[in-house]
Structure formats: C-alpha cells, structure tokens
Amino acid sequence: xxxxxxxxxxxxxxxxxxxxxxxxxxxxxxxxxxxxxxxxxxxxxxxxxxxxxxxxxxxxxxxxxxxxxxxxxxxxxxxxxxxxxxxxxxxxxxxxxxxxxxxxxxxxxxxxxxxxxxx
Amino acid sequence: xxxxxxxxxxxxxxxxxxxxxxxxxxxxxxxxxxxxxxxxxxxxxxxxxxxxxxxxxxxxxxxxxxxxxxxxxxxxxxxxxxxxxxxxxxxxxxxxxxxxxxxxxxxxxxxxxxxxxxxxxxxxxxxxxxxxxxxxxxxxxxxxxxxxxxxxxxxxxxxxxxxxxxxxxxxxxxxxxxxxxxxxxxxxxxxxxxxxxxxxxxxxxxxxxxxxxxxxxxxxxxxxxxxxxxxxxxxxxxxxxxxxxxxxxxxxxxxxxxxxxxxxxxxxxxxxxxxxxxxxxxxxxxxxxxxxxxxxxxxxxxxxxxxxxxxxxxxxxxxxxxxxxxxxxxxxx
Numbered sequence: 001x002x003x004x005x006x007x008x009x010x011x012x013x014x015x016x017x018x019x020x021x022x023x024x025x026x027x028x029x030x031x032x033x034x035x036x037x038x039x040x041x042x043x044x045x046x047x048x049x050x051x052x053x054x055x056x057x058x059x060x061x062x063x064x065x066x067x068x069x070x071x072x073x074x075x076x077x078x079x080x081x082x083x084x085x086x087x088x089x090x091x092x093x094x095x096x097x098x099x100x101x102x103x104x105x106x107x108x109x110x111x112x113x114x115x116x117x118x119x
Numbered sequence: 120x121x122x123x124x125x126x127x128x129x130x131x132x133x134x135x136x137x138x139x140x141x142x143x144x145x146x147x148x149x150x151x152x153x154x155x156x157x158x159x160x161x162x163x164x165x166x167x168x169x170x171x172x173x174x175x176x177x178x179x180x181x182x183x184x185x186x187x188x189x190x191x192x193x194x195x196x197x198x199x200x201x202x203x204x205x206x207x208x209x210x211x212x213x214x215x216x217x218x219x220x221x222x223x224x225x226x227x228x229x230x231x232x233x234x235x236x237x238x239x240x241x242x243x244x245x246x247x248x249x250x251x252x253x254x255x256x257x258x259x260x261x262x263x264x265x266x267x268x269x270x271x272x273x274x275x276x277x278x279x280x281x282x283x284x285x286x287x288x289x290x291x292x293x294x295x296x297x298x299x300x301x302x303x304x305x306x307x308x309x310x311x312x313x314x315x316x317x318x319x320x321x322x323x324x325x326x327x328x329x330x331x332x333x334x335x336x337x338x339x340x341x342x343x344x345x346x347x348x349x350x351x352x353x354x355x356x357x358x359x360x361x362x363x364x365x366x367x368x369x370x371x372x373x374x375x376x377x378x379x380x381x382x383x384x385x386x387x388x389x390x391x392x393x394x395x396x397x398x399x400x401x402x403x404x405x406x407x408x409x410x411x412x413x414x415x416x417x418x419x420x421x422x423x424x425x426x427x428x429x430x431x432x433x434x435x436x437x438x439x440x441x442x443x444x445x446x447x448x449x450x451x452x
Contacts, residue, residue, distance in 0.1 A: 034405055034410075035350075036347065036407075036411060039343045039346060044335070054315060056318060059317075059318035059319070059321075059346075060346070063321055063339075088322070
C-alpha cells in the first residue's frame with residue numbers, strides 16, 4: 001500500500017511531500033505518542049501514527065527511518081512541524097480522526113505491525 | 120565434586136580483580152535461573168545421560184515442590200560407575216549435604232565459598248529451601264560481562280570527581296584516556312533553551328554518518344541513541360551540552376554526550392525502564408517515558424554513564440561497526 005492510498009482512505013490533509021506520496025510504499029505501521037517508544041520499536045519504512053503535533057514527531061520519524069508521519073486527533077499541526085517535515089523531506093499527513101479509528105482502518109488493510117517486524 | 124575443566128588460575132585471578140567492582144552483586148543476579156533438575160526417584164544412569172547430553176557437571180535433586188534435597192556431581196557418577204551402582208536410584212547416592220547460596224548473598228561471599236569449598240557449583244536456595252538457580256564460575260563471569268556493558272562508575276574515577284577535580288570530564292569513561300575533543304570528527308552544541316529543537320544534533324549526526332558512508336543499520340542505532348542522549352540534556356540538565364563523535368578506523372564509532380547541568384541523583388534508578396523525573400510538559404512532547412537510558416543501552420555496544428549532582432552528566436557510547444553489529448531486535452532484556 002502506498003502513502004497516497006493511506007491518505008485517501010483516511011481523508012488526510014497532506015502537509016508535506018504530496019508529490020511523491022504514490023511512490024512511497026508503507027511497509028509497516030506503528031502508533032504511539034511516546035517518542036522514546038517509537039525509537040525503541042520503530043522499524044525502517046514504517047508509517048508513524050501519532051497524536052503528537054510538535055516537531056519531535058517528524059524528527060523521531062526521520063531518525064528511525066520512517067516513510068511518513070500521520071498526525072491524528074489534534075485540531076491542527078504546528079507550523080514548525082510542517083516546516084521541519086518539508087526541510088527533511090518527510091511526508092506528513094494529518095487526519096482529525098481518533099488514533100483508534102486510524103489504526104483500525106489501516107489494520108483492516110492488512111498492513112504489518114512495525115513492532116512485530118522489529119521483533 | 121569436580122572442578123570444571125576451564126583454565127582455573129586465570130579465571131580465579133579475573134574474578135578477584137573484578138570482585139572489587141562488582142562486590143555487591145547479589146547471587147540472584149549472578150545465577151543461572153534455568154537450572155536442570157531431577158527427582159530422587161530416577162537412576163544415576165539418567166543423571167549421567169542428562170549431564171552428557173546437556174554438558175553439565177552437576178544436577179540438583181529436588182522434591183515435587185522444587186525444594187533442594189541433594190545434588191549429583193560428576194564425581195558421584197564416577198564413583199557409581201566404578202562400583203557398578205549406576206543403575207541405582209539417585210536417592211541412595213546423591214550428595215545430601217549441599218552447600219548452598221542465598222539469593223541475597225553478595226559476589227564477595229559467593230567467591231569466598233568457591234575458594235573455601237572447591238566445588239564447581241552452588242545451588243541458590245531461598246529461605247524455604249526452594250531452588251532458584253545455580254551458580255558456576257562461568258555464570259559469574261557472564262553476569263559480570265553483562266553488567267560491564269553498562270557500568271556506573273563509582274570507583275576511583277568517581278572519587279576523583281568528588282574530590283573537586285572534574286577530571287572525568289576530560290577523560291574517556293570507557294578507556295580512561297584523555298578525550299581529545301578537538302579531534303572529534305563531529306561536534307554539535309545542544310541548545311537546551313528550546314525544547315522544540317531537541318533532536319537536531321542527532322539529525323545532524325545522522326547526516327554526517329551517512330555522508331561518511333556508514334551502513335544504514337549502524338547509522339540508525341547511533342542516531343537513536345544520540346537522540347535519546349540529546350533529549351536528556353535538553354529536558355533534564357538545564358545546561359548546555361555537546362555531542363562529540365569519533366570514527367575510529369571505520370570499525371568503531373564513539374559518541375560522547377556531555378552537559379554541565381544538574382546531574383543524575385541516582386543512576387541505578389534512572390537506568391530502570393519506566394523511571395522518569397520528567398515534567399508533564401516534557402511528557403506532552405512525547406518524552407520522559409523513562410526509556411531513554413535503556414534505549415541508549417539497547418542501541419550501543421558499550422555504554423557508560425557518569426554523573427555527579429550539580430556537575431553534569433557524561434554519556435559515552437561505543438558502536439562496533441563491522442562484525443560486532445548488535446541485533447536491533449534485542450529489546451526484551
């Protein structure tokens with residue numbers, strides 16, 4: 001599944017990396033608000049779903065080699081988060097849905113669990 | 120009972136030397152909890168087979184409640200073979216007066232027992248007599264080596280720090296050599312005033328390492344560990360900090376993150392997963408889950424933390440690049 005398909009499924013606003021979304025394959029998905037948790041379980045190529053809307057979510061995603069970030073739940077994504085995503089070339093999606101729903105929709109698409117992939 | 124066939128003298132001297140640093144480690148941490156046992160109703164032949172197949176030199180004998188009632192050693196087996204008693208029940212020939220160790224006995228006490236009794240192993244037994252594990256000299260060395268990966272320095276180096284010199288700030292925690300900060304291949308000053316900036320140093324280091332042609336896997340674990348260290352400086356130290364990185368002959372990468380801030384009051388506690396002194400504000404940013412140091416430990420091959428309250432923290436991490444690559448999936452420790 002590509003990031004573009006994820007964005008369509010969840011009616012996401014694409015805040016960064018729009019042009020390449022259909023070229024990026026989502027290899028697995030992980031969801032957490034705890035960045036330390038993401039650093040611990042994150043696997044390369046994962047899509048990070050988080051309720052965190054500050055720049056840390058993008059930076060953490062970059063460090064673990066995630067393919068993109070999907071911010072959920074929050075009313076908005078901070079400007080400096082969007083700016084950082086653009087600077088780092090990290091696709092950034094936003095959907096005002098709950099994390100539960102976002103995860104459920106993607107899980108039902110049989111996307112893999114990043115945590116399981118990482119042992 | 121017999122001694123294991125390892126080079127005894129070198130192990131003994133190693134234990135003596137390391138003993139100073141690990142004197143207070145309890146037996147419960149040293150022992151191997153996965154101990155093979157037998158019931159007294161089996162025959163010595165069964166014990167012999169278990170020893171042969173699993174390459175062990177002694178088998179504790181337990182009752183149905185796993186209480187220790189005896190031990191069969193290789194010596195017992197030899198005697199039984201000589202006297203053609205090997206087909207008889209364990210109960211008749213096992214050693215009944217077994218010297219045991221309590222789970223809270225320290226390494227010092229365990230080593231003293233090895234020296235006094237000359238046995239190859241000591242069962243670890245609680246006050247109810249239940250078998251918890253077994254300790255051989257090999258187990259001790261294994262437990263010490265595991266702890267070596269992360270050693271809280273409270274020996275001479277800590278003493279010199281306490282005496283008012285901040286010499287440890289100038290020296291490598293791992294090698295003891297003077298750190299030549301000028302020679303670092305990478306240096307980054309951490310801005311602690313803006314929490315939103317946290318992680319930039321790690322991101323810069325990542326870029327630098329990629330440009331140097333390091334493999335992806337190594338870059339990833341170095342960046343993750345550095346990120347966590349950087350987060351700690353920003354959210355805990357209340358001071359400026361620096362990230363240094365040295366690439367040594369392409370095989371080893373050393374990262375040192377230091378600050379001159381508040382310091383850590385209790386490193387042992389700080390190392391526990393889930394322990395955190397972070398504020399709610401920091402938690403809202405997705406950090407402060409108490410996983411920082413354990414994440415760093417998981418990603419690095421060697422790590423050492425040195426801190427003194429009011430003087431700051433130095434974290435040194437060694438990453439082996441070729442061959443010694445650590446399996447990133449090793450997370451459940």
